[in-house]
Amino acid sequence: MWFKQICTKVKCNINFNQIHRKYSVIASVLEKSNIGELTEVKGWVKNLRVQKDLIFADVSDGSCAKRLQVVIPKHLKTDDLTYGSSVHISGKLSKSPRGQLELTAENVKVYGKCVVLEGYPFNPRTTHPPEYIRQYLHLRPRTNYMSAILRVRNTVTNLIHSYFASKNYIHIHTPILTSNDCEGAGEVFKVQPDNEATVKAMMQKGRNEDSVYFGSKTYLTVSGQLHLEAMCRGMGNVYTLGPTFRAENSRSRLHLSEFYMLEAEIAFCDHIDQLQAFIEDMLKYIFTEIRNKNESDLFLIDKENKIPTWLNKDFVTLTYDEARNILGKKGLDTTEEGINKEQELALVEYCNGVPVFIVRWPKQLKSFYMKDSPEDSSKVDALDLLTPVTGELVGGSLREDDYEKLKSKLPSEALNWYLELRKFGNIPTGGFGLGLERLLQVLCGVSNIKDTLPFPRWPHNCDM
């Protein structure tokens, strides 16, 4: 009884569609172009042109690169209606004399004013350089440049998920916190509770502060690969798209302390060709589809952005030795350290800007888990994919699947769980990692990686 009374009294009798039909996002207003229809939009004034009896306002709501032109009779203009203000406008859709869709306002409401002189950093009719915009991370999505990049980023992540789903891959959330310091690379972040009371309450004799919470030192992941391999040996084909971290003291245009990595592990993969074919197919899919979905955004980011000339060509493959040879003839000798950034870009240029796989790498340049090359036992079956703009974009390999061989190469007992994967019903696998931000750099022609994600983190920069 009680129950029924209360429910009737306060039950939420609302209809989802009613609520959200109140106004339309500009992307769909422009797409549908329903001339004569009563329409309500909400967004920000990007530009304001005052004429004799009329005011023309370009309104954007972030849903697409394009703006809606709104015609406002002068009597509806208030002082708050300025460049940068947020508005709610209702009126009727029509075609302008030039054939452009426009909304003739019947009602104008200003939600929030925007007084540039009070410190709003973006001036009307001004294209600010990315370094300037980057100083205002919290307001940056209001710029054309940044909002376009974030829409492209959103589409690219959607494309990645739909590509893998279409191939029956399972998405796995590999852990961010790990007790594995990943190949002893050294450049990792460690993690511990900030609250001294928590540390004190959990402290045990002989423990260090940085291992008291989890019982072992804990780091931020540098790669989900080893965890993905464990999943692959039960779930089959798997992938992950998530944050990874490097504590390097690097401020280059290609490095971040926090970045996103797409990693995939292909079950029953026993030849590096299979990896190459997968990566090439996936990249061509993304580069093709993004033009169908976000062409206006690409143009907003860079007016010179063009379809890559390599899109209908085969990617090139060179062995590491061949690549060295080519670099040597160009006067760029490689050292024991491998191929540096300048040399990577020289190799791409040499291949006329077509992405190039470098395969069959010297063992000592690559990780312990990579499989020996059948053609040459001093080499491993690894690959790097080099592209314009960034050089290395993808790294991958076949994984050592022989229990004894892997045991002899294992860098730490802490990885015994990884070794044990080879003991019980093991399968051959291979996989790769691709930096999402670098992919966006290539896709959008953005030279600084810090402009490819909403909140870049690098040394001395972790604002907000």
Added chain:
Amino acid sequence: MWFKQICTKVKCNINFNQIHRKYSVIASVLEKSNIGELTEVKGWVKNLRVQKDLIFADVSDGSCAKRLQVVIPKHLKTDDLTYGSSVHISGKLSKSPRGQLELTAENVKVYGKCVVLEGYPFNPRTTHPPEYIRQYLHLRPRTNYMSAILRVRNTVTNLIHSYFASKNYIHIHTPILTSNDCEGAGEVFKVQPDNEATVKAMMQKGRNEDSVYFGSKTYLTVSGQLHLEAMCRGMGNVYTLGPTFRAENSRSRLHLSEFYMLEAEIAFCDHIDQLQAFIEDMLKYIFTEIRNKNESDLFLIDKENKIPTWLNKDFVTLTYDEARNILGKKGLDTTEEGINKEQELALVEYCNGVPVFIVRWPKQLKSFYMKDSPEDSSKVDALDLLTPVTGELVGGSLREDDYEKLKSKLPSEALNWYLELRKFGNIPTGGFGLGLERLLQVLCGVSNIKDTLPFPRWPHNCDM
């Protein structure tokens, strides 16, 4: 010239489809059921029944809950072909006398043997309890229970992304590292480089070790909400699905140190009804679609799993005061601390298991950024959604959009950027956060949250 020669010599002349057509995943073999077709599958032997001339093997490759029955003539049996081994089988598809699809093997190759006596923790024909399985994180995906949960998790994340995409929401990667300790909640992890050489090289006079890298103390995020609000005020509707962290010393069946949160921020949202309608619609979509896509997995996890009785009912809404009243009559008095877990579950029971929104919360129980309730200035326009199994599943609110009011409530100057969002073209917004693992608990009827993700982290547990 050079270029052409090399490219012709080593160019990767492989066809993607050729490589991947070599074998089929079992999910698609079962779906297509092409009787008479030559078929190759790769996977693990889950069960082996030896008869006079024939061996029956159930093979699974992780792609679906169901197994493929393989009939193996005895002469193809080797010693390595046992329970747990990984195999490559080719043969012809037929219908068994019982009408079941089966593969009659013509070729059997064992990739990796599996000797249970050498330490493989899972016995044939045994259902191990989840606590036992949880001890073997790296092998856990080989169990029916865990692989089914991970497939459901994969589908749920895909459903979330497609739901938001269909409503024109932009996915934002809010940062994992933040200088904002989030409302001073205290239970955060701090982050610093592990490498002493890096710390030494970057050290400046007067700096503490834990602020030397980023120039300020840095934490793992506890919520992306404030960052999402910044994005919403330029991009419109936005959401994020990513990892969040709590350094609490809690080992309950509902808490993790690392977990995933779905957070959404709705642009131009000015009534809590809109939030409620959104959440209810989204949850009903997910609970309906998961049964279309993963019914066999849900059954594998819990044979008793049934369609929730509330799926075709309206969610209930109670104000906080009404909820207290009900609890009081049940002899469960609330304190100043709000509603505890026992009380949450009592309220859901009171509503006959239908999810219930608790709205209009006392100000002092909720966060500084929540908007005053127009009906009662001692209350804020916040909501909790309570469900069976977990109690609280979602928390949300309208956001304070008045510059002066927010300024008076701001807990720290470090949040001045957040305040400034209200200064320039501000809009009303509201949003919510939903724990992905708790959603999976409700969906699958899994009582311990540690079984809803591949690598659970909680105090004293960060293996691998």
